Amino acid sequence: MAQPRLHGDVLAARAREMGGALVHRGPDDAGTWVDAQAGIALAHQRLSILDLSPLGHQPMESADGRYVLAYNGEVYNFAPLRAALAAVGHRFRGHSDTEVLLAAVAEWGIEDALQRCNGMFAIALWDRRERCLWLARDRVGKKPLYYGWAGDALVFGSELKALWRHPDFDNGVDRDALALLLRFNYIPAPYCIHERAFKLMPGSLLRLDAAAAAGAAAHDPQRAQQRWWDPRERMRKAIATPFVGGDGEAAAALDAVLRDAVGLRMVADVPVGVFLSGGTDSSTVAALMQAQSAEPVRSFTIGFRGSDHDEAPLAREVADYLGTAHTEFEVDGADALAVVPQLPAMFDEPFADASQIPTAMVSRLARQEVTVVLSGDGGDELFFGYGRYQRALRNWRMARTLPRLLRHGLARLPGARGESARTGGVATLLAESGVQGIGDVYRNRVSRWRNPAAVVTGAREPQTIYHEADPLGLPGREAEAMMLADFMAYLPDDLLCKVDRTSMAVGLEARAPLLDWRVVELAWSLPQHMKLRGDTSKYLLKRVLRGYLPDAMVDRPKRGFGAPVGQWLRGDLEQWAGDLLHPADMRREGLFDADRMSAIWRDFRGGQRKWHTHLWNVLMFQAWHRHWRDCRGL
Structure with a gap:
């Protein structure tokens, strides 16, 4: 939070309250740092993964005192970075990646340091010498970062609920962003459901000093954010310098970089597991984990009773073959009904990918046994899987x-x-x-x-x-x-958002090895016939997987991690939906064409099979809007 003219004690109290809203993301430790003269306060909630000692406490100051850092995420290649920094004279007190990241910024500057990092992160960095604030986000957008205005204060945080805690955050609904929600089921960055609030885009930096914060640039999300890693530019470069070699060489290269990406993400001082659906992506991650583990890897899946969305038997078969310690959880409409009321508070921003429900359930299940879980996110967007x-x-x-x-x-x-x-x-x-x-x-x-x-x-x-x-x-x-297009919008703002919010809601850290930037750029350099071969999508990824699983487990049709929403809206969730779509309430709120919504709800209940895709995002907004109004006492 940046708010000049406030007494230090008031700044600290506000920062603590905003940080406290995110205790689920970091239940192990909390800290605040304040520079009252500069009008800046940082708060952090810690989920201890590496260096569980107090030496990993945040916000953390650099050894030279210039920088103060509060950051969410992990730098997986912190060990070689630490060695490189030690070689040029840096000394370290603890073993956390936070201390390494601070030293990297001090040595190379923030943009060069980020280029050297392989990880997932959202960063708030205060430069005491330049008196400027840097906000930064990882290449792919694994970790979220919101920023905006609460009165004349610049506020920022991993989730909107932190911004809500500022007494002057009274920003209304951005109707333009609401239109995006209805189109996509999510709101793409840099847009946000609130007026005067934005998402930092993946691979981007935002520099704010006193002049910038007072000027128009800070209020223009497109103009103010600068890319330190541009996926469009990187894809064009990869296409211009394509992979040279046949299927065998490409499969060997992909296997090697995937194995290393998985191995890096298995490093933790806490238990690690894997989400396993039985599909190509998660099976590849599970197989590479088990190949590098002396003990059975903990794997987790979820299924739907009496539904064609049930992937549990496929996951069980893969788990048995690999020898993982497998746990599965079955749900039905009644279970979904119990989760739905929790979604607005879990996501803060209206979000309507219905697979949020099973993802929330499997995250809760996994957290009973592990603190870190690996997922297969990214395979479809990289290897032509849809x-x-x-x-x-x-x-x-x-x-x-x-x-x-x-x-x-x-x-x-x-x-x-x-x-x-x-x-x-x-x-x-x-x-x-x-x-x-x-x-x-x-x-x-x-x-x-x-x-x-x-x-x-x-x-x-x-x-x-x-x-x-x-x-x-x-x-x-x-x-x-x-x-x-999917890599830049659907992946970070739908899939990764879904996994981040549902996992962090229970203090579980999710990591996605397929989205290691080295895997990404290798995939972009591959010719299209290595992704789609005849009727076989994800051809090369499946070739890698054949080295770990029999063909019968690889050559199965894609199911996707969905949820039977239409069935639920005609069953266990019908009364909940009807209440949210009540015409009188919608007219009073004045956000939607109430007559049109009533007609669609009537047609759906009368048998129009497609309308559930339209209705779910409206319902998720309505549920969120009630939650927001309740939080503000409106």
Whole structure:
């Protein structure tokens, strides 16, 4: 928090209160640091993973006294960094990666230090000499970082609930961001559900001094943030310098870097486990963990009773073959009903990926035995794993047979933007044919609401990478363009957000070895035929996995980690949903077209199978909005 003109005791008290809101993220220790003259206060809640002693306490000052650091995450390659720093004269009191990170900044400067780090992190760094605050986030966006304004105070934290604790944080709903929620089920960075609040984008830095904090730059999330690692630039460079070698050489290279990435993430002074669904990604991580462990790795999965979403038998089969110490947990609609009321407080920002429910449950299960868990996140975005990629390429090839002027005309027809495009028929054909690039096709594939601003009162939908006709800007690279869009938005703001909030809600740290930057850039350098070979997606990753599992366990159709939302909304969750969608309440709140929402709810209950995808994000917002109003006493 940065707020000039406050007495030091008041600054410290506010920082402690804001930090206390995040005790679930760090239940093992707490600390605050204040410079009243500069008007800056830092608070930290610690989840002890490395160096469990008090020598890892944060906020931590650098040895020369120039820098003060509060950071969330892990620097996995801290050992070689520590050795390099010791070689040029740095001395260390403890064994934490925090102390190494501070020394790295002191030696090389913040941007160079970040370039040398392999890890996941959100950083607040105060430079006492330059009197400026640096906010930074890891390359992929594993760890979250919000910042914004509470009156005239700049506030920041890992979750919005910390910002809420400031007495002047009274920021209302950003209706434009609400439109993004309806389209995607999440709000992409840098946007946030609150006015005058933002997310720091992955791989970005934000420098704030007194002049910047008072100026317009701090209020403009696009202009103020600078990339220290740019995925679009890195992908283009990887494509320009492709991997040289055949399938065997590529599989060996991928196996080696994955094995090292997994091994780095197994380093901890606390118990470590793995989320195991039985699919390619999590099975690869589990296999590489077990190959490097002298003891059975603890693995965890969740299944749904009486549902085709149940992956528990597949995970059990993989666990038995690898010899992991496996635990599974089965849930049904009643279990989901018990979790749903907790979601607004868990996520702070409205979030509508329904797999948040099983992820919350499996996190709670794993925390009973371990403090760190590895996951398979990232495999689909790196190795062409989603079926929607293939469908989008097919539709783009079809659309390109139409003259450009005709496509322009089709794009303007009312049916091309209507919500009936979700249910098939002529509207779907219009939506897919009136496109100007692969980005337009793919946006239709990933959108829930096709025209969300039409039902959010007063909204103008902001532009995102999904609104670009060609997100990558390289002709003939449509597959890579879609994967880039997902890597920059869906991955950090949906998948990684989901895992971070549900795991940290119970004090569990989740690590994703497939998102090691070395794995990422190797994947980007691979030719497309090593990702999609005939009808086999993730071809090379599966080839690696065949070295650890039999073919029968590798060659299984993708299921995904979903949840039977439609079934639940017609069953255990129907009364909860009906209450949140009550027309009188929606009219009074004035955020949605209440009549349109009532019609969709009525149609869904009457058998329209597709509408649950529209309804879930509205319901998640309504539940969040009530929670927010309750927190503020409104």
